[in-house]
Amino acid sequence: MPRLTNQQTAKLFADIGDLLEIKGENRFKVLAYRNAADHIENLSFDLYDYWESGADLRKIEGIGQAISEKIDEKFKTGKLGFWDKLTAEIPPALVEVLAIPDVGPKLAKAMWEELGLTSVAEVKAAAQEGKLQKLPRMGAKSEARILASIEAVERRETGRVHLGVAWPLAMRVLAALKDLPEVIQIESAGSLRRMRETIGDLDFVASTEQPGPIMAVFKSLPDVEEVIAAGDTKTSVRFRNGMQADLRCVTPAQWGPALNYFTGSKNHNVKIRELAQKMGYSLNEYALTRASGGEPLLFPDEVELYKFFGLPYIPPYLREDRGEIDAAFKGKLPAG
Known part of the structure; x- marks a missing residue:
């Protein structure tokens, strides 16, 4: 059965x-x-x-x-x-x-x-x-x-676009935001960072102590047709080509878990949370916390987060829950 x-x-x-x-x-x-x-x-x-x-x-x-x-x-x-x-x-x-x-x-x-x-x-x-x-x-x-x-x-439902269409748009967004004085780090996330052949929505994660000015510039980009929702740390827009994009701002200490969470496929993220649970922790998009309570563990980058679980860094393009975590434990991740 x-x-x-x-x-x-x-x-x-x-x-x-x-x-x-x-x-x-x-x-x-x-x-x-x-x-x-x-x-x-x-x-x-x-x-x-x-x-x-x-x-x-x-x-x-x-x-x-x-x-x-x-x-x-x-x-x-x-x-x-x-x-x-x-x-x-x-x-x-x-x-x-x-x-x-x-x-x-x-x-x-x-x-x-x-x-x-x-x-x-x-x-x-x-x-x-x-x-x-x-x-x-x-x-x-x-x-x-x-x-x-x-x-x-x-x-x-059929609104996914080819990577070759989504990539230049994402690069324009990053180019407009990366040199802002408030931006410490910024990356695309989601299926674009995983280099999927087709892309639904665009996701961006920025590390900052001052999200306000970054959100203001994001909303006013030339490619933006409509602001769908605007908050202190998350803004959603629709571009002129019909694609939706979300920008999330996190603190530098939250960067590792946030970039990891918003990059991985849903099932990859579930497997990572299961690893945390087996070790007596709870993992969300911002931090790792002991199930018994206490101060959260913060990770400034993804390398340190994977290292905590005894794993080498798993490249974004592999994070699809297709055996990459088992392969990482066995030291059999593909090179490159």
Whole structure:
């Protein structure tokens, strides 16, 4: 029987929450499943291993008796009676429909019951043909808005750009910021620093004691079309080519963990946090802290952070959770 990953288990409970919302269940019940999904997805350890060890699942935040029993059933049998019963009542593909902006649970249910629509593709086709207007309180403007929302989601989903397009833009940003007197260090992070073939969003991390002036220049760059959000230590913008970029400012002492966190893939970061946990520590994007409390351990660079875990420096392009941590422990990282 194939074992479920944390992400697969989390998606199962998130989908249950969505289907219960479409069904019209109590909102607290819906929130309980979504809350469990969020906590499971962000665990720093493998839930299946934890269950297999015989540990009490209810000790995990967000998991109560009912959800603990469902996890146990799914992991033991590979099936879940509650899911089978729920999806016999409501098509599971409606979860996709509920994800369309401007489509709530009542509308998703009406689209299914009255028009037989159970997928985003079917909703899009119906909107293009003017069929959504057959629904109560659905006019031409609302239909057009739903169609526009679907098309916007499709653009975002395919909105990754080639490294050759993203790289020059990132270099322009770094060139504009790196010589500011307030900047101690600044680097691109995320998939660009990992040299992925395609890039979604751009991420930048700056080390500074005075983030304000850096944020001001970032927001006013010629490539910026829109400021999405602006805070003291994080600013998000959208560039003229449609790419979004985030700039985070950290203190010099936080530089190592921050650059590491915002560079690694999600699964690479989970593995690093698991190493910390096994050593009795908790690692976040700013510092390493003993689980028992006390002052956080700060790292001025990534080399020292990896060294703490007994690892050589792992180059950014390898941080994809494809065996690089095991290879590093064995001294078998590729050269260069």
